[in-house]
Amino acid sequence: MPSHAFRLAALLATALWTPCAAAEDALPAVTVSGTATAAVEKSYRRMLRGMDLFERERGALAPQATLRFKLLPRKPGTDMDHLTLEIDGKNFETMLPIAPDHTFTLPRDARAEAEDAVVTTTRRKLSMTWRTEIRTPGLPTGVRRLGDLRLECRVGIEAGLVSNSDPLGRIADLFSSPGSYCGQADARYLFFAERPLFAVTLVNGSRRETLPIDKLYAMASDDPGLKHDLPYCDCEVLVDRSYFLPLGDKSWPNDTQVEFEYMDDPPP
């Protein structure tokens, strides 16, 4: 396990290295090693912490919702079918079923917790990313609930799922609790929609507000060096599905509906 100081140094080096191609020649080279062939894995204990947080906070944010975890591609060509997922402890392995939409639930297992097990797949590290999927049943197609998404952020950070977001986001993750990070009005927690997005609109009663374009596409509109930065973002193959929300803006209640217009929807 790298020391906290080492992780900080690595992240800062990456952050300084990645902003844009124009600065590339002026900055020192950074060598990254030891991650290319390791498997995708997450800490079972951290994921349990996320599940505990979900149970504690669901009443306030998403009382009818259920929690699942979701696997998403991070690199082009990643085969998301034929995945296997398991809990690996020192003395046991337990296979976990994955739904066709690549979601799964994590069972509570005292042995896995005691052995500090990992949840791992057959894919190489950095080929996939993880998110929570917290959904209130009964919503129309193409609509999410803001309280569910607020809780997704909090559980996702508590569970340690977001390991590679934008450089500033990563640094914020290191020093912030889920409450303080996800409570920011401008929190940069990347959500991913089902399909490529054209617009995201918040709706509460008669109030409607469409997000500006710098809240879509991983802020690509404000980052001409995005192509260069993408390998460091877990949105690399999901840019057209990504969006930020004003999670900490209390003027939008948890029942606010988040409506999606997809690129392939017919024009209104």
Add this chain to the structure above:
Amino acid sequence: MKRLWLLLLPAVLAACASAVPDAPRMTPQAAQALVAAGAAKADVEAALGPALRIDFDDGHTVWAYRWPDAREPHDTRAASELVILFDRAGRVQKLRLRPGYR
């Protein structure tokens, strides 16, 4: 030390951002009216000028024109936007006009 880095990083990132193209010299509604379904990128650029451009790997492209609010020129929430989606052939697939919010 930690605080110093956190202060420096936004400055480094900001230095790399490109200038946002100036808004077309017309109202957002007038600009919207000039963009026809099926129009080519060259036609749109000839009518409205350069846009913020986002190219996606699947061949789609999004262009955006932004009219900043005079009182909050750096607040993108307050800005009006015309957003245009081009299909893989480079033709206007659809567009939308977003008002500024205060």
